[in-house]
Amino acid sequence: MKIFSYAKDYKNKTYISVVLSTISVFVGIIPYYLVYKIIMAFVGDTHVTINYILMISGFILISLLLKSLLFFMAMAASHDAAYDTLMGMRKKLADKMIKMPMGEINKKSSGNFKNIFVDLIEEMELILAHMIPEGISNLVVPLVVLVYLFILDWRMALLSLGTIPLGMVMYKLMLRGAGEKIKQYFKASNEMNSNIIEYIGGMEVIKIFNQTTTSFEKYTNSVKNYKKFTLDWYKQSWIYMTGFFTIVPCTMLFVAPFGALFYTKGTLSLGTYVLCMLLSIGLGAPLTRLAEFVEFTHMLTEKSKIIEDLFDSKEIVEKDMYKIPENYDISFNNVTFAYDKQDVLKGVSFKAKENTVTALVGESGSGKSTLAKILVRFWDVEKGGIRIGDVNIKDIPFEKLMDYISYVSQDIYLFNTSIMENIRMGKPNATDEEVIQVAKLAQCHDFIIEFGDKYHTSVGDTGNKLSGGQKQRISIARALLKDAPIIILDEATAFTDPENEDKIQEALNSLTGGKTIIVIAHRLSTITDANNIIVMDKGKISAQGTHDKLLKKSKIYSSMWEAHTKAMDWDIKVKENKIS
């Protein structure tokens, strides 16, 4: 199982656990031998003194205590190694996600990721922490006992294994179709996780649209489904499971009667008979526990496959040879791009020069945000190329590319921490003063100081304590603080009320010169001064030029402008109460 490869960094603790649990197994066999000594002392000719019995009992007690102590020390070492491994796996998974294209991440729901990061990895603890010490003792005990039994009397050794063939039949029946059942169980568990997260995340929409019944139904159905698959699996296997766990430990079934027969026939001494019975009793429990571990392994192999699939999933390809751009001009050369099969960008070519503002406008769905997302390599382009300062973005180290670009997307995400820390994410070593300075530039300062805790006010879960416009300006402040040479601002339509628009405009004006700025604009009045306006239409560039030029030569742009000015007039009239 590949899971053990993640444990290799912590192998020393694992070795300690292996050594301790093996010693514990051998120490655990001593009491059987000592009990045999007592019995033999009574049946033999020797005179048994109370001191002798007390001494042997003392040794039994010491061996039992030592066995437990060693076992718990082994468990402590294996748990230590296991939790280190789980931490390592979670870190590696988080690293992996940074390298994955957004498209790959979006294929899975957040419930799916939660299931992998939390539940599945937690269950790996069972393999790593318990399988090593317990697995070893459950494997070594029967082996050592069997070898000893064969040394004593091979017939008795074989008889002590008599229940195993019967148990194996039960075991086989128990595992019949288990692979399929496990897959169904995981599918149901994943669905349940995704539905729970969707139910909680979508609560606002559910309440507004009074969809409580249907959404609740979807949620309860997945919970019921999960119960059904778990129970089905249990019902199918419980009879055989009970059979197995009843039959296998009855090692005395053959040992006692046949041993008595051999003894009466004089082919087995009383001492060996007694010792064989004692040893075969000790054989039963570890044998059944061993079977339990085989079952766990079966299940955990399936679980670790899900984790491994995530580790093996597609990454943004990084090359060995890198180039660093000499300037920050951006050029799209004949870029064609599809999320799935249908092209959403078709042969797009344009240049956004350093020290200029380029605006992208066009109808909803015309491909504006997609242009921004492929520039930051959320998805890789296969046809055509994107260059920064004449270097293809695929030839720039991904981390460097992220350093060059500040991207304010439509989906603003704020972390559940203070406003100060949310802005500081743009430059982790920024001082408080620097944060406040950019907040002023981004027109956030005034509303921040209105809050009781000012910059230390928590923004709430995903920023839900702030208005849309406030969140947008905080994300602009974050981008300003990063001070990257390229800035992409994807304006969110939802927050473009005139007051917020003015503030955003001021924030944009504060962007210092020398940068390459790309603005995806929904309200055309924000970009009339842009050096170049690109009009997108169904994935293609329909026209480009300055505002004045486009008004004359682009039908799409001039009608967009007309619609925009009408809407502005409407706004003003409503404000002046001319329209009720």
Ligand SMILES: Nc1ncnc2c1ncn2[C@@H]1O[C@H](COP(=O)(O)OP(=O)(O)OP(=O)(O)O)[C@@H](O)[C@H]1O
């Ligand atoms: N993750 C995705 N997977 C599949 N298709 C997508 C994805 N994101 C966007 N699309 C599709 O790509 C097309 C272009 O979308 P895009 O978001 O670039 O448009 P836009 O011009 O920015 O729209 P808006 O102005 O509404 O933000 C749309 O048809 C959209 O349905």
